[in-house]
Amino acid sequence: MLANAVGDSPSQRLTQRVRQQAGAYRVIALNQWDYQWQLNQRDHRRQLISKNAFIKDRYMPPNFIRITDEQLLSDNWYVLKKYSFELQRRDGSWQSQTREVYDRGNGATILLYNLERRTVVLTRQFRMPAFVNGHSGYLIEAAAGLLDNASPEERIRLEAEEETGYVVGSVKKIFDAFMSPGSVTERIHFFIGEYQADDRVGDGGGLEEEGEDIEVLELDFERAIAMVESGEINDGKTIMLLQYLELRLMK
Numbered sequence: 344m345l346a347n348a349v350g351d352s353p354s355q356r357l358t359q360r361v362r363q364q365a366g367a368y369r370v371i372a373l374n375q376w377d378y379q380w381q382l383n384q385r386d387h388r389r390q391l392i393s394k395n396a397f398i399k400d401r402y403m404p405p406n407f408i409r410i411t412d413e414q415l416l417s418d419n420w421y422v423l424k425k426y427s428f429e430l431q432r433r434d435g436s437w438q439s440q441t442r443e444v445y446d447r448g449n450g451a452t453i454l455l456y457n458l459e460r461r462t463v464v465l466t467r468q469f470r471m472p473a474f475v476n477g478h479s480g481y482l483i484e485a486a487a488g489l490l491d492n493a494s495p496e497e498r499i500r501l502e503a504e505e506e507t508g509y510v511v512g513s514v515k516k517i518f519d520a521f522m523s524p525g526s527v528t529e530r531i532h533f534f535i536g537e538y539q540a541d542d543r544v545g546d547g548g549g550l551e552e553e554g555e556d557i558e559v560l561e562l563d564f565e566r567a568i569a570m571v572e573s574g575e576i577n578d579g580k581t582i583m584l585l586q587y588l589e590l591r592l593m594k
């Protein structure tokens with residue numbers, strides 16, 4: 344339902360309130376993460392105006408963009424589209440642009456750590472895109488997987504066990520992040536979870552039928568940090584997780 348419909352549902356009341364508050368602002372998006380944002384027209388900074396609002400009928404089309412065309416370039420595995428659109432610049436003028444956008448869904452990742460022994464569990468597997476870009480392709484990474492319609496927490500528990508063999512107890516979501524927002528839609532949900540040696544119930548390794556052949560590495564935390572510095576670990580999500588742990592827990 345468009346938010347300018349007249350009515351008395353919670354979302355409509357919210358919308359009216361937002362509009363009253365709007366003044367110098369334009370509402371830009373009611374996104375899927377339960378946050379409502381508005382955009383300051385003077386400096387284009389986003390400002391959070393409502394959290395955990397109402398899920399279903401709260402879409403308000405932003406008025407700073409007009410999508411004029413959407414062309415499917417490939418849906419061989421995931422979906423690559425070319426969007427043509429007009430975007431309003433900060434001086435108020437409109438500019439036409441095209442952008443290719445690769446949509447492979449969202450993902451989740453987890454760093455398994457043991458505080459007492461100061462260790463972490465990572466994986467090593469072949470990544471074709473890294474190979475194409477001059478790497479051996481064998482990247483050291485935190486366990487991770489695409490959501491495939493599961494919730495981030497549900498998916499990361501399954502993925503951690505599938506890839507590392509560890510059953511994860513409690514997990515903590517620390518943040519989510521766009522990892523390549525210039526071209527890829529994906530948003531990754533980041534988790535950490537403590538493990539003990541006897542939480543390992545299998546070998547991990549991933550699904551052979553999907554081409555996965557994942558090596559499980561248990562590393563001293565200090566060694567892992569040194570590998571970030573030396574460039575041996577150069578996967579973005581893994582660096583972010585290790586540095587989070589260093590800042591918050593492994594002092």
Ligand SMILES: Nc1nc2c(ncn2[C@@H]2O[C@H](COP(=O)(O)OP(=O)(O)O[C@H]3O[C@H](CO)[C@@H](O)[C@H](O)[C@@H]3O)[C@@H](O)[C@H]2O)c(=O)[nH]1
Nearest residue numbers: 420421449450451452487488489502529531553554555580
């Ligand atoms: N046949 C085929 N298989 C594919 C293709 N692309 C991916 N796959 C397979 O699809 C499976 C996806 O495995 P997951 O464990 O769910 O995902 P992931 O590849 O580990 O992705 C995780 O790490 C990425 C890199 O950091 C993240 O981008 C992603 O969000 C997720 O966290 C893997 O077996 C992968 O080989 C493709 O084009 N063709």
Ligand SMILES: [Mg+2]
Nearest residue numbers: 486487488506
């Ligand atoms: Mg994976």
